[in-house]
Amino acid sequence: MTRPVRRVVRDNGLSLAFTGMFLLTLAGQSLVGHAQRNEELAGHGAAAEPYLRYVSSSAFVVDVAENWQSEFLQFFMFILATVWLVQRGSPESKQPGDEGLGTDEEQLIGEYARDDSPAWARVRGLRLWLLSNSLLLVMGTIFLLSWLAQALAGHRVANQESALHGEPAPSLAQYVASPEFWNRTLQNWQSEFLAVAAMVTFSIYLRQRGSSESKPVGIPHHTTSVVAE
Amino acid sequence: MNGGRGKGPGAGPVFWVLLGLVGAGLALMIAVPLAGR
Numbered sequence: 001m002t003r004p005v006r007r008v009v010r011d012n013g014l015s016l017a018f019t020g021m022f023l024l025t026l027a028g029q030s031l032v033g034h035a036q037r038n039e040e041l042a043g044h045g046a047a048a049e050p051y052l053r054y055v056s057s058s059a060f061v062v063d064v065a066e067n068w069q070s071e072f073l074q075f076f077m078f079i080l081a082t083v084w085l086v087q088r089g090s091p092e093s094k095q096p097g098d099e100g101l102g103t104d105e106e107q108l109i110g111e112y113a114r115d116d117s118p119a120w121a122r123v124r125g126l127r128l129w130l131l132s133n134s135l136l137l138v139m140g141t142i143f144l145l146s147w148l149a150q151a152l153a154g155h156r157v158a159n160q161e162s163a164l165h166g167e168p169a170p171s172l173a174q175y176v177a178s179p180e181f182w183n184r185t186l187q188n189w190q191s192e193f194l195a196v197a198a199m200v201t202f203s204i205y206l207r208q209r210g211s212s213e214s215k216p217v218g219i220p221h222h223t224t225s226v227v228a229e
Numbered sequence: 230m231n232g233g234r235g236k237g238p239g240a241g242p243v244f245w246v247l248l249g250l251v252g253a254g255l256a257l258m259i260a261v262p263l264a265g266r
Contacts (some may be wrong), residue, residue, distance in 0.1 A: 003264055008242075012243045015243040015244070019246075019250070021248060027239065056261055056266055057261065057266050058262045058266055061257075061258045061261045061262060063257050064254075064258065068254075068258075072236075138248075142251055142255065145255045145259065146255060146258070147264070148259060149255060149258035149259045152259060152262035152263060152264040153261060154259065154265070155262065156262040156265070
């Protein structure tokens with residue numbers, strides 16, 4: 001690798017590694033999902049479905065979307081909750097007493113903006129509001145759109161199954177009120193919320209040397225925010 | 230400080246690539262059921 005390329009790869013290692021793992025595991029999901037689909041079709045004595053037809057089907061989409069929505073909901077809730085709630089001792093939390101939106105001085109906005117602050121941190125009004133809430137807005141939008149995709153694709157699959165069994169097709173409203181939709185939804189939400197609760201509480205007492213998600217190994221358990229102390 | 234305008238070198242492209250990836254994924258996942266597939 002040339003020097004500039006090596007530098008870009010090193011500077012973006014976290015993003016590149018996780019994007020790569022995402023693409024590989026999504027490809028893996030599509031391959032095994034296709035294999036499972038064809039096993040089911042064979043069990044019913046039906047002809048196998050081509051791969052491209054499977055990956056452009058609502059059956060594949062609903063499985064992908066139900067996991068997307070829960071992940072983005074997890075981050076949305078975590079970002080929102082950490083504004084107002086704290087956990088003493090957790091590096092994921094602000095200091096007890098620091099709950100809330102913070103002052104303009106702490107947030108480096110308006111006249112407190114630095115020369116290298118984002119341009120919208122210096123202005124007042126809609127642009128400052130958008131920048132101030134942009135992470136929550138984007139994560140929340142992705143959550144809602146993935147959940148919409150799950151509902152639309154799940155509804156399509158339910159319609160296809162009803163047709164196979166000669167039953168009347170549910171409406172979209174009936175589908176989003178169905179146990180199937182909420183079972184797919186809540187089975188993902190419960191695991192996300194457990195993982196956040198575990199991360200917040202375990203990181204009070206447990207360490208991983210070298211990780212930005214951990215307090216330094218020798219920092220006392222009662223110390224909350226490492227940067228502020 | 231890196232002397233840039235609030236972002237480090239190389240921070241821009243990964244942001245737009247990932248946002249584009251997520252946006253394209255969402256558009257496809259909504260289009261597939263709407264197309265009746």
